[in-house]
Amino acid sequence: MTPPKNIQLIGSEIAIVWQDGSETYIPSAKLRAASPSAETAGERDILGVLHGGERGKDYSKVEVQNWQFVGNYAVRFRFSDGHATGLYSYELLKSLGAE
Numbered sequence: 001m002t003p004p005k006n007i008q009l010i011g012s013e014i015a016i017v018w019q020d021g022s023e024t025y026i027p028s029a030k031l032r033a034a035s036p037s038a039e040t041a042g043e044r045d046i047l048g049v050l051h052g053g054e055r056g057k058d059y060s061k062v063e064v065q066n067w068q069f070v071g072n073y074a075v076r077f078r079f080s081d082g083h084a085t086g087l088y089s090y091e092l093l094k095s096l097g098a099e
Contacts, residue, residue, distance in 0.1 A: 001090040003072060009064055014077075016093060024097030032059040032079050034096055035086030 006017040014031060016024040035041065042053025063080045070076050070087055078084040 001073075001094070003069065003090060004075075004093075007067060007075065012063060014064055014067075016097070018094070024094060026093065026096050028064045028079070029059040029062055030096065031064065031077060031088070032062045032081070032083065033057070034088075034092070035083060036088065036092065037083070037086035039083070039085055 002019045004016045005019050008015045010025075012028045014026045014028065016026075018024070033040070038052065040054050042050045042055070044050050059081075061080075062083075065078045065080055067075050067077045074087040074089045075093065076084060076087055
C-alpha cells in the first residue's frame with residue numbers, strides 16, 4: 001500500500017488523504033484505543049493466551065499531538081496521554097476509517 005499523500009489534525013480527528021484521492025477520518029479516541037502496541041493490545045504467549053493490554057479503557061479525552069512516518073509502511077502517533085509506541089500500518093489506518 002502506498003503512503004498517505006497528506007495527514008492533518010482537524011479538530012479531534014485525523015484526516016488522511018491517500019494517493020488515490022480517497023480520504024479517511026479517524027477520531028483521536030478511536031485511534032488511541034486501536035493502538036497496535038503491546039501496551040494497549042496486549043501480547044499473546046506461545047499458547048495463544050493474551051496477557052496485558054488496556055481493553056475497555058476510556059480514551060475520550062485523549063488527543064493526537066503529532067505524528068511521524070516510519071519507513072514506508074506506518075505512522076507513529078504521539079497522544080496527549082504520553083502514548084507513542086504503536087506503529088499504525090497504512091492498512092490499519094485505512095480499515096479504522098472504514099469502520
